[in-house]
Amino acid sequence: xxxxxxLDAEIRDLLRFAAERSMMPRxxxxxxxxxxxxxxxxxxxxxxxxxxxxxxxxxxxxxxDVAVVGEEAVAADPTVLDKLSEACWIIDPLDGTANFTKGKxxxxxxxxxxxxxxxxxxxxxxxxxxxxxxxxxxxxxYVNGERITAQTTGQTPPVAGISTLFLNAEQRAEMDxxxxxxxxxxxxxxxxxxxxxxxxxxxxxxxxxxxTLAWDHAAGVLWLNEAGGRAARIDGSEYRVDEHDRTGMIGxxxxxxxxxxxxxxxxxxx
Numbered sequence: 001x002x003x004x005x006x007l008d009a010e011i012r013d014l015l016r017f018a019a020e021r022s023m024m025p026r027x028x029x030x031x032x033x034x035x036x037x038x039x040x041x042x043x044x045x046x047x048x049x050x051x052x053x054x055x056x057x058x059x060x061x062x063x064x065d066v067a068v069v070g071e072e073a074v075a076a077d078p079t080v081l082d083k084l085s086e087a088c089w090i091i092d093p094l095d096g097t098a099n100f101t102k103g104k105x106x107x108x109x110x111x112x113x114x115x116x117x118x119x120x121x122x123x124x125x126x127x128x129x130x131x132x133x134x135x136x137x138x139x140x141x142y143v144n145g146e147r148i149t150a151q152t153t154g155q156t157p158p159v160a161g162i163s164t165l166f167l168n169a170e171q172r173a174e175m176d177x178x179x180x181x182x183x184x185x186x187x188x189x190x191x192x193x194x195x196x197x198x199x200x201x202x203x204x205x206x207x208x209x210x211x212t213l214a215w216d217h218a219a220g221v222l223w224l225n226e227a228g229g230r231a232a233r234i235d236g237s238e239y240r241v242d243e244h245d246r247t248g249m250i251g252x253x254x255x256x257x258x259x260x261x262x263x264x265x266x267x268x269x270x
Contacts, residue, residue, distance in 0.1 A: 003145050068089045154202075160205060
């Protein structure tokens with residue numbers, strides 16, 4: 001039997017409505033003037049802005065005393081990042097924008113609730129599958145209201161979804177030397193709303209993230225850890241949403257796989 005808490009049901013309905021109103025009607029239908037570039041390889045669309053505006057207003061009505069940190073709001077005013085140390089909602093209105101602009105899957109919407117720099121609840125919504133991955137700190141991880149436990153792929157060698165997109169030449173060489181021979185490497189989805197579920201639902205065992213922005217990772221880190229996998233900084237420290245200048249994180253379907261990968265990355269294994 002599936003059950004949603006009142007808050008989970010409220011967030012699910014908001015995300016589903018936003019996707020049905022703004023996202024799905026424009027999938028593979030975006031006009032050129034509905035896409036802009038914030039930077040190299042970093043597009044933003046009318047969908048991103050429309051959904052963030054809607055969710056910011058809706059979440060503020062839901063909890064008037066809680067700040068809102070949205071990806072596009074930060075792009076317009078970086079001082080919004082200062083709110084990450086407060087009680088705040090964190091919004092990625094269209095995770096996987098690059099995929100969406102090319103008419104490709106996956107993409108989704110991510111919302112997290114954080115307090116004092118730590119995520120306490122998170123929701124990752126896939127509108128194509130109508131799948132909601134959700135978690136509250138200390139209360140387990142769920143998919144569409146059903147509690148789940150993280151599963152490994154069971155494969156030898158383990159399956160690693162690793163991108164070199166944001167690595168420099170030295171980091172790529174280190175990855176090729178220490179990691180590539182010991183894992184089955186697969187493409188990443190370029191969408192955190194999909195990558196974290198892959199780590200808990202038996203599709204991938206390992207992922208490495210260089211950029212660790214709060215709107216991409218706050219909800220997924222919490223959900224994976226609550227499922228019994230592990231997501232943490234490369235040095236083993238806890239992920240905090242307010243450490244927005246810090247890079248590097250490992251996600252794994254099981255703590256033992258996390259530890260083995262971290263040791264290999266540091267060169268402590270033969």
